[in-house]
Amino acid sequence: MKFAEQLAREAFPPWRTHYIKYGLLKAELKNRQADHEWNEEDEKYFTRMLEQELDNVYNTVVIKLEDINSRIKYCDATIQTLKNSQSWSSDESWESTETILTETLFDLNDLAKFIRLNYTGFRKIIKKHDRWATIKLANGFVPQLRDKPLDTQQLDVPIVYISNLKDICNRRGKPHAGNAAAGGDQLNFERATSKYWIHPDNINEVKSIIMMHLPVLIFDSEKKFEPDDSAISSIYFDSPEFDLYTDRLQRDDNGEAIRFRWYGPTSSKSVFVERKTHHASWLNGKSIKDRFRLDTDDVQRFVKGELTAETIVRRLEAKGDMDKVTLDNIYFIAEGIQESIKNKNLAPVCRVFYNRTAFQIPGDQRVRISLDTNLTFIREDNLDGMQRRGQDEWRRSDIGINYPFNGIPKSDIAEFPHGVLETKLQTHLNQQPPEWLTKLLESHLVHEVTRFSKYLHGVAYLFPESIPLVPWWLAELEQDIRKPRSTNFGLSRSPSFRPMINGEYGIAWEAEQNRMKATSSIQLGEKIDKKVVIQDENCRLDIPDSNGNTRKRSRFSTFLAKRWGADTLDTMVVDGSGRVKTKKIKIEPKVYFANERTFISWLQFAALLLAVALSLLNFGDPRTSYAGAVFIGIAVCVCFYALYRFEKRAWMLNNNVKGRYDDMIGPAVLCVFLVGALVVNLYLRFTTPKKT
Incomplete structure (x- = not known):
């Protein structure tokens, strides 16, 4: 598909004027080429056009992001107020705030697509320019793109905040029972892991879907989240012959992957020393990941063997915060890694960098999902004679976390074009994937890649001449992994641009989640014990009669009003005990204001009639006074x-009475009265004898 067609099809209509004018730029480029040979004046003019388009797009991103951040701050302040006033805060208040967050999340998803589409447009028009014109622009326009970057990484922080606030709304301000940092120092993991590729166009939508069910995991809740907090860097060790790579690719028993990982910037004070073992012989053939924490300053001494496993354990034992079993495990892991480094002649060969968004209920490790973006592979070896790191260094000192690492030679870097989604389930606890996760993994948004490995992929790209085998999935990189939407699953917009989740409006979707939790039968008071029929998105309930026919809500409401002594029944919901309780449906203030505006409009019209009537009475002849009196009567009516209509509508709103809120009679009767008054006025005027 041509990009012009893609832009017309995927552009968000309310923001259409803010997209790159790709067709105009392409036409300008083509017409000037056809008219004469491209020259310096053409280049300056075309560059100014590009800069104007970049300003328009970038300013739109800034404005939209400021609006999103202001709404997040408003919701944060509202939630803090609700948490501090639990005595009067109601479910409606929490639900209203959650609705605002959901709508903000949709706008954030649309903004991510807006950024991606415009970035693609600039990249394609520059590429087309360099192919048609004699002057190359690809490198010359880079400074402008760096000053006004079009990247979706700046949306990570708002997504984390929205996730955190939505989670608080779901819990109604109550704290989590678990600790977010629990498991951070866990020594070994036994999980069933599946991996999927996510096309960049779908990354933010996948994030949004997951965070509706699982909160974004933040290890340090006391610290304000920053973009650097999502960065993860890992240094992988291997032999000059890439023996560990070959063993892992062939899935040999006891095949190892050894890495040193840290979170956040390179100034991180601690590093996790990790070892993945396939079919470990000491665990009866189970695959496992072992790790322990080490101070950054001690890593080089550990690699060289100067800091032994025994010394590490003695230090930890002196602190007195670990039991003997844990210390024995750390000794076993550290000694095994040092033996592998020494016996297999291992050294750093590859760094893997990415930004990770993890989703997990704090303290509950049964289901964990992570989404990695900006995946980049960087050479760490000295195998080709290039001194990328010193002899006393275990990692390069010229690399931080400044993606996309523009200061590094292109030959040392390989970028991965997709995001990587990992699902981790503790299958030894018989944990099954939730239904929503199954639907996500079967949807058009993900592409499953069995046994995908970041390290294997990085080595295959960075050292193609040094390895005998390559992973099977390399061929799939040549394919477009995007799939057509076959179901309503995911986030979308209605023709009126209202947010839709899985083909339903947000409120209806939330009600569907409540319906899934509702019981199939309830007991109402002491006399009713019948099956409940949940019949609409507001979870109103009707009870079938003895013949199996569902009663009309009006009859059922009247019955309950008599049973419980209430005047009206608003909404019936099932509480935790299985009993039915009534619940008011929240009416937005703007609905009441609309009723008041309608009433004031009628009064303004009546005032106009009174002004006409008084003019006829005060300045007319006796016959005209009759017409004035008629107009006064109409104005009073x-x-x-x-x-009457104002009071009736207000009563219907307060009592959630179904019926027509528009007026079918009043305007028609008023029109008849006015026409009649005009006819009377004309009749009196023409039948009045002229003065002589």
């Missing part, structure tokens, strides 16, 4: 009728 209009006032009383408007008051």
Whole structure:
């Protein structure tokens, strides 16, 4: 598909004027080429056009992001107020705030697509320019793109905040029972892991879907989240012959992957020393990941063997915060890794960098999902004679976390074009994937890649001449992994641009989640014990009669009103005990204001009639006074009728009475009265004898 067609099809209509004018730029480029040979004046003019388009797009991103951040701050302040006032805060208040967060999340998803589409447009028009024109622009326009970057990484922080606030709303302000940092120092993991590729166009939508069910995991809740907190860097060790790579690719028993990993910037004070073992012989053939924590300053001494496993354990034992079993495990892991480094002649060969968003209920490790973006592979070896790191260094000192690492030679870097989604389930606890996760993994948004490995992929790209075998999935990189939407699953917009989740409006979708939790039968008071039929998105309930026919809500409401002594029944919901309770449906203030505006409009019209009537009475002849009196009567009737309609609508809103809120009679009767008054006025005017 041509990009012009893609832009027309995927552009968000309300923001259409803010997209790159790709067609105009392409036409300008083509017409000037056809008219004469491209020259310096053409280049300056075309560059100015590009800069104007970049300003328009970038300013739109800034404005939209500021609006999103202001709404997040408003919701944060509202939630803090609700948490501090639990005595009067209601479910409606929490639900209203959650609805705002959901709508903000949709706008954030649309903004991510907006950024991706415009970035693609600039990249394609520059590429087309360099192919048609004699002057190359690809490198010359880079400074402008760096000053006004079009990347979706700046959306990571708002997503984390929205996830955190939505999670608080779901818990109604109550704290989590678990600790977010629990498991951070866990020594070994036994999980069933599946991996999927996510096309960049779908990354933010996948994030949004997951965070509706699982909160974003933040290890340090006391610290304000920053973009650097999502960065993860890992240094992988291997032999000059890449023996560990070959063993892992062939899935040999006891095949190892040894890495040193840290979170956040390179100034991190601690590093995790990790070892993945396939079919470990000491665990009866189970695959496992072992790790322990080490101070950054001690890593080089550990690699060289100067800091032994025994010394590490003695230090930890002196602190007195670990039991003997844990210390024995750390000794076993550290000694095994040092033996492998020494016996297999291992050294750093590859760094893997990415930004990770993890989703997990704090303290509950049964289901964990991670989404990695900006995946980049960087050479760490000295195998080709290039001194990328010193002899006393275990990692390069010229690399931080400044993606996309522009200061590094292109030959040392390989970028991965997709995001990587990992699902981790503790299958030894008989944990099954939730239904929503199954639907996500079967949807058009993900592409499963069995046994995908970041390290194997990085080595295959960075050292193609040094390895005998390559992973099977390399061929799939040549394919477009995007799939057509076959179901309503995911985030979308209705024709009126209202947010839709899985083909339903947000409120209806939330009600569907409540319906899934509702019981199939309830007991109402002491006399009713019948099956409940949940019949609409507001979870109103009707009970079938003895013949199996569902009663009309009006009859059921009347019955309950008599049973419980209430005047009306609003909404019936099932509480935790299986009993039915009534619950008011929240009416937005703007609905009441609309009723008031309608009433005031009628009064304004009545005032106009009174002004006409008084003019006829004060400045007309006796016959015209009759017409004035008629207009006064009509004005008085209009006032009383408007008051009646205002009070009736207000009563219907307060009591959630179904019915027509528009007025089918009043305007028609008023029109008849006015026409009649005009006819009377004309008749009196033409039948009045002329003065002589």
